[in-house]
Amino acid sequence: MTALSKPTLIIADDNEELLQFLTDDLSENFEILKARNGKQVIELLNDHQVDLIISDIMMPEIDGYALCAALKSDLEHSHIPIILLTAKNTLEAKIEGIENGADAYVEKPFSPEFLLVQINSLLKNRQNVRNYFLNSPISHVLSIGQNTSDQAFLEKLDQLILANIQNSNLNVDKLAELLHMSRPTLYRKIKSISNLSPNDLINITRLKKAAALLLETDYKIYQISDSVGYSSATHFNRNFQKQFGMTPVEFQEKSKSN
Structure with missing residues (x-):
């Protein structure tokens, strides 16, 4: 839709x-x-x-x-x-x-x-x-699952993305292979649950993992960017701000002040 x-x-x-x-x-x-x-x-x-x-x-x-x-x-x-x-x-x-x-x-x-x-x-x-899932850096993907079946699927999908998060070439074809699903079936399932393409969901998972690292570690921005599969810190910063309406540093500072 x-x-x-x-x-x-x-x-x-x-x-x-x-x-x-x-x-x-x-x-x-x-x-x-x-x-x-x-x-x-x-x-x-x-x-x-x-x-x-x-x-x-x-x-x-x-x-x-x-x-x-x-x-x-x-x-x-x-x-x-x-x-x-x-x-x-x-x-x-x-x-x-x-x-x-x-x-x-x-x-x-x-x-x-x-x-x-x-x-x-x-x-x-x-x-x-x-x-809420799209706009919150800390909202988990399981929140968009409407029932236990969807949540089980999303949990498995999330684990696979995180296990391969440093691979900047991770895409729907690789996920379909890992899940033993056809590419069209996986695409339809992800789109229907989240209203996102698989590649968009992969990108958001990268950004949410980065948000967790910003809160839990003392890593530098370039280290976090690299650890979640971005080719450059500049690209990571731009994507983070576009998705969540604040830079990684602003998110970090806001979280510490709360």
Whole structure:
């Protein structure tokens, strides 16, 4: 999702009337992909980058619970927020939805305004977390993981980047090789979780490691620059200031004064 494009939603429901109603209601603010069961949702995900899924629970072939469980356990799609729609208003039904990884639970009948608030809340919260990660020198990459599956992936990714941080040529191809993933799959996964390219994430990881060294060691700037894979201290200083709005020295001084 770029800054100028609409977020893409999948709406899954085997009730054609409700499916069309939701599509008409939400299409002004979102790109809508329609599915009539969980199987079609999975097929759509193979061809589209999706920001959020709205799914009925009672559907043929693959129902909402099974869909939710399958996607939340799948590395490539576990980051996608899922809103479950249901006529079941029992506590047991809600617990089952949460246990299968649902991010929100909306009972039928519902107002379109309430559903829109839920959608915007999930998307906005995710973007707020991403923004904090980008702008804070000390925010850890795990903070942008929305569930245990994403956090496990991010932790492994972070460890690999740090283990190879002095390699100035580290790129998505090398990471894909180390993770035993295809390059397109890794690219999509990183982009979907962080809204960053893999190379941007590598650069931010370098800068955050540098910030940690600024706080924990007495190294000179050129030593830190070299230890995190920058070709020159000038390039490092420029990148640090561009990312965090302050020079490495200013960050160091600000941290000591707090």
